[in-house]
Amino acid sequence: MAENETRKPILKLENINKRFGGVVTAKDIKFDLFPGEIKGLIGPNGAGKTTLMNIISGIYTADSGTIIFDGMDITNVPDYRRARMGIGRTFQSPRFLQRSSIRDNLLIGADLGNRIGFLEGFFGKKSTNFEQELKDMMDLLHFGFNWDDEISSLPFGQRKLLEIVRSLLSHPKVILVDEPAAGLNPKEINYLMDILRMAARKMNIGVLLIEHSMDMIMDICDSIYVISFGVPIGEGTPEQIANNHAVIEAYLGKEDE
């Protein structure tokens, strides 16, 4: 086992199915995500990409199929425990504690990273290198903030980037990133790609990325998984996907004869 340790998937989906009434949002989804890999999850609007992320992070439960994380079957593990095991998550519109300071918002990520109980937290145990980690990440993102300001004082783009920072501070093994580039300016998109690359290459995190910006997907992803109306229609490297007929058809429609 030791020699192929590097190629052991950190996250493995096996035949995931999910339907809401008559609407199929996931049909026989299966893929592997490896540590340090950035995998793009793309598809037209309403394809079931976010639903799939919700299934992986445990907000929804799959109707059938298995999710293997780090060698363990987590299909029936509650969401918060999955987060503690190391599945990080960001949202299309960032979800922060609106009434708390930036500090508290980031520390809650670090709390998860510490993996200690409330009592130890009460008596002052904390992570030693939290500040250093945060500084390293903020260097990549090229913006600073006032620690005590409320989170709502930041512009939308910075909040989105900060949500990724919060998730990375929790030392996940897999991070699910839902449309991070939406609402960001071109400069911020570059910073975003830097931090995602850092997460994958330096922290060896498996990144699952939903994104509509094809430039970014093609640029950053090691592999791409395409779904349309819940059905997988293609998988492969960015080059393969760019030339995949089924994918082109799903996005642009069928070519007339």
Add this chain to the structure above:
Amino acid sequence: MAEKKLELKNKRFTGPFTLIISVVVFYLVVKIMCRSLYSQMVVNMALVFCLVAYSVSVMLGMCGELSFAGVAFMGIGAFTIANLTTGRFGFKISPLGAFLVVIPVATFIAFIIGLILLRLKGTFFSFSTIALVQVAYTFFNNYRPLFGGVDGISGIPSVRILGKQLTNHYLWFPYLLVFVVFVGLVVEHIRNTQLGRSMASCRDNETAARVLGVNVYMTKVIAFTISGVLSAMGGALYSMLIRYASADMFTYDTSAKYLIMAMFGGVQSTIGAFIGALIVQILPQVLKVFQRYFQLIWGVSIILLMVFMPEGLTGIFRMALKRRKSRKKGRISVIQEKGEE
């Protein structure tokens, strides 16, 4: 975009020096102002009720769940004291010893009740706590063996601390003040640690809380337990102060008062609960001249309070600070966005 330096310093901490100074000033002011035993009693009561206001602050301010259960736990605290100190079980403990018993008893009961009630969410949970208060009241009022029925339980002995018998309200005051400030510090510490942040995440965004590894249900149960213990301590001290415990001290009607105390001062802050408790308790005494119109003034001012300062007095203070800060920097203050969901 101007690049701002990352500031990691904790500026919220005001330092022990400021705290000690303000406690001493408060002590002296009360000492000078309270010329009669009665006015000292009013202040002492305010300090006791402050513990209950803390419990509202924990449950509503930190965890975002409105609970009326405070009075029920006050009753549990008070009757535990009454039963243990008057020898109704065949043995007697000193009031302070009984006070130490109150804490585990209240923890246990609050935890069990929290496990049950917090299966409900939001408004339904709030309603269930009202029911809890009514059930508790019915027990207190009717079950003689434990609660003395309508007569209540009298004859709680006076407290003895450091060889001194606390026979009047002047003697009580310094001990109460120190205790309430100490509990306040503990509550404030909770707010700034992992538990407080977990509670805040349950309050502001449950989905975010869950993907950040927070067990929402258990966190709320723990918050409910903490707030139950705080209320029980308040109730226990209440009965020790007036040396009597009876059901009509813990009715649903009175629960509104504790809620208003916390809301008035600002439910998001610990010091707010303290200030709110003092104001709500003392103001009626100051405004005795307008006694006939008092309820009217009171009602209208609460409506105005909720409309114009939903974050209470400390909220206004904080907003003023922020406005000053942003004016200093010469930047337009950001319009606060409504929380998502």
